[in-house]
Amino acid sequence: MTYRYVDVSREGRLTIVTLNRPDAHNALNSEAHLELEAVFDAFAADGDQWAAIITGAGAKAFCAGHDLKQQAAGGGLDLPPTGFAGLTSRFDLTKPVIAAVNGVAMGGGFEIALACDLVVASAGAVFALPEPRVGLAALGGGIQRLSRSIGFHRAMDMMLTGRRVTAAEGLALGFINEVAETDVMAAARRRAAAILACSPMSVRATKQAALRGLDTSLEDGIGGQWKYPAMQAMLTSQDAVEGPVAFAEKRAPQWQGR
Known part of the structure; x- marks a missing residue:
């Protein structure tokens, strides 16, 4: 299947999902959410695919979150039942998904990473749940997952202020597994290979x-x-x-x- 906002490739048992709106810092609009829901539906149902990596196109952003320009134009906040990017409310997926965060991960972009099983980030990656700064809240699971991942008080420090966190701080806080000094996809593939070596x-x-x-x-x-x-x-x-x-x-x- 051909998608407008997502690229999908397969490397043996591994599915690579690339958010492909680099001109918009890979922010997701309504159509992109539906495409990603279809992508992860297909991944979940494919017996030949055992693990996945999700990343962003370009060198600047993993995902800048929800497309606020679409919302400002009256596009709303509608999401598929499986949540932001078709992933954050997909609670029955037992196959592992690795986030390869290659740049900015803001709002829903950070929520995508938090919904994954492992997070590998480039050294220049930046994370935040800045929704309160624009009159919103992190309704794609960020509020719940960040608290569980790093503890209530440290999560509240990020969520109530919307402050940005570097990859190095994210590693120290515990929501990142590895900071890749060079190629984040190479690091994510190494993690995937270790998983694929298991049953x-x-x-x-x-x-x-x-x-x-x-x-x-x-x-x-x-x-x-x-x-x-x-x-x-x-x-x-x-x-x-x-x-x-x-x-x-x-x-x-x-x-x-x-």
């Missing part, structure tokens, strides 16, 4: 259990994880047989993803 069934089971564990007690999380769909799929999979056999035979496992 995709195990990766999905782990992600689902980790996310559900955020909303439950430790006791209930440990006891209930055996019934999670991705965990049951892992335990009954061919990969669960292949892994121990490959270990015993001292060879690399041949994951099937089923």
Whole structure:
């Protein structure tokens, strides 16, 4: 499928999603949100794709957030059910997504990164939830996710002021996994390769259990994880047989993803 505001490519088991509005700092309008919803729908349904990277086109911006010019012209704040960029309210996605933040990540752009499982940022990347400065609020999950990621008081310092945070500070705060001094996509691909070396069934089971564990007690999380769909799929999979056999035979496992 051809998209107007998004580029999609595949490298083996890895999907690369590139926000492609560099002239607008990759800010997302209504059509871009719908395109991204379709992109992640297709990624979720494709059994041959096991991980994804999302990044921005150009050298300046990952995503400047919601297209405020569209809103000022009467375009509104309408989002698909799956949220900003078709991702921030997609709570059933068990496949891992890595954010390769190549520049400015403001508002909804920062919320995209927070909705990902890993965040790799270029040294010059900048993050903020500046919505209060324009009479809005971070309604794409930023309020909830940033607090969970770095703690209430540190998150409030960012959210109530809308202040900008460098990649180095983001790493120290804990919402960034790695700051890439050179090529952020190379760093993201290395992370993806390490994930793809593992069983995709195990990766999905782990992600689902980790996310559900955020909303439950430790006791209930440990006891209930055996019934999670991705965990049951892992335990009954061919990969669960292949892994121990490959270990015993001292060879690399041949994951099937089923």
